[in-house]
Amino acid sequence: MSQLMAKKYRRGPDYRFGVDVDFAEVRATFGFRAISLGRWVSAEECQRAANLVYDALADLTQILAIPPEAIGLRQTLTLAFGQGGQLGVQAHYQSTTRTLALAKNAGCGALAHEWWHAFDHYISRFLFTSQVSRLAFASKLWLTREDINTHPMNQALNSLFRHLFLDASAHHSSDYMKRAIDLDNSAGRLYFAMPEELSARAFEHYIQSHTLQNQYLVNGTKQGELAKLGGYPTDDEARLLAPYFSRYFAILGQALSRSHDAD
Template sequence: MLHDVGEHLPLAKKFLNKSEAHASDDSATEDSKITLSALWPEPKWQSMHYEGYDTDVIVKLYCIYHGLNKKPHSASGIRWAGESITVNMWQDAYADAVRWIRAACENTYDLHTLKHSKAAFDEAFQDASKQNTYRTYAAGKKTRKSFYHPFHPQGPIAQLEKLLPHLDFPLSINPKRIKLFPIKVRYKNPERAVYKLCKVNQKSVSWTEGDDQSDYINEFETYDAAVEALLAHHGEEFAVNVVDERQAVVNPKKSLDGIQGVVDDYEDVEPTRLMSDYGFRGVQFGNYLSQHERQSFVNNCFDSLRILSDLLNIPNHWIGGRKLGLAFGARGHGGASAHYELDLHIINLTRFNGAGCIAHELFHSFDARMCQQWTGHDGLLSALICKGVTLNVAPQHQERYQAFEQLVRACTDTRSDYVKNAQSLSGQKHGKSYWSAPEELCARAFEAYVQDNLLLFGERQQWLAYRALEQDYPTNGKHPYPIGIERKKLNQLLDESLSTIFHQC
């Protein structure tokens, strides 16, 4: 298994159960703060929908989250496998389990991965003989006589997992208000099963028999018919107000279908070579990456950086500059495919969507490095230029700064269709300012320039830049990349500007 190399890159998700956790988690070390909401604030389910998560994934994550106990078990004196479990032991195990589950859920984008999370969790919390311990059940629900596995919710949560895909969740449904669930029951004639709307607790169900005098007869031939009755007769009880004018947000999301990387017989690269050859200060892997995934990230990044170095005519070592950290599937958040952490100077590529984003995130790192080296400011130079911040540029960097400023002005020209499309994306209800931010406009223009050059030179490697072409998105006034004559002009300007900006690297 490949492991982290080089400098320690702080604040990765796998460190959440250690002293290096975020400040919000540090406060959870106090007994009064060891709660689910303190360790893992409830995700914003609607936001996840607008970010492009599949509904089935959101439903599963919702049920995992609400299947956890809200605080540690307080039962003392329980003996488990000959060991007497104290309150403090429950608290420590609860905090470790919640943090583990949180990291697993925040690093997933599909049901396939979630299905494997239980086995990985069991492996992490079982004893040496592969037997479940009290730690395995510390975060799950509990009745007077039973402990439940946190990945095997019972009662109402188990029913929600089946029901929510049939409802308008997460947009107009509050699952916490749902009191009745379609349950398959056999009674009277054991050969005939029907569905009834039932109240459900952890271990039992109950229902009210319908008759001709009630609003409806509580007996249905199919699950779907029971759901229709639930909506018709009880829908107002769990509906939430939704703006009638709500429209689907156009959120151009990269699909990695068909992306090409290194060939099958590509010689495996050691992670240390990303440091020795390209100047990264450290390389970090998420706990949930398999050996195959780790090697694929290393091989494809190494190959992509070789191409970028040739394209920009820059020394290999300058790319990392001995200050940039590189993480794979270790620090993702929300629905982002990848991100650059300005304060820590780290690029993270997420496990499932990081491929194809290398050029974009490297531009952000270049943007930050030039800002610090040329002006002494910490920040993104493109953003400071657009904000009109007065910058004292050292004389030896004046020519390069002017070339960069010209590029930024062209990428952020409000008269261009490129900027108008970005503003249209950002201006949608539930839209994000991300699209029209100066630094993002510049990074996407660079990304498009790189992919155009990959095609021009016949490179098959697409991890560097992917789905940044004109034909990859509809021309609906919300195209995220430069198109048409504007793309050609920006590419030409990038050719000229980058040769000036990087000529002293």
């Protein structure tokens, strides 16, 4: 049995009331621009994946307290399943096409990480007062830009990034950042300390710390190999960061709900 078809642990509401969904429903519910399926995905795999993705994204909206249609980032995000990919890569986000791609047999546990990349990319255009590159990530730009937009939502994200990347003095790297730099030095490459990767792992940890549990959405931030090496926030660091994640997405969710009600 493939990794995809194996049963995944989940503790959360039955949003589907025991009924199967298809990817058309995933697209409509979560506001994706498009859904792209690989030509070698069987009907059985497609059905199983649609249910897994639907439940995982519904859990994500519950954890973040945002409307389901917000997942698709105003219909700018495409979800690809079982299409292309690289050997050993569970999932990836392609900024040039704004596509979140899940591998057919190895997408388990990577969905939250890759959605954060998509969100980090999308939000970059709103965080600063002047124009940014269409391929830029907000987390990466934050380290070199000071022109933060004064909107309360942006100030909340600014506070999150400050506590994520910097220590209490705001003049030196956080311990989490320092450990990521050490991991990169040991591996002889720049990856773990990249701001977009550092923030995605912190987001994963925040999601997995919720009472809702979904292994297809996120897995391995507590007891996985990278966690044991210090690649994720420690429990103390996570407790510090959690209120900033919660506050930011609470503000976002309220704004989106008001916008929806106005429509």
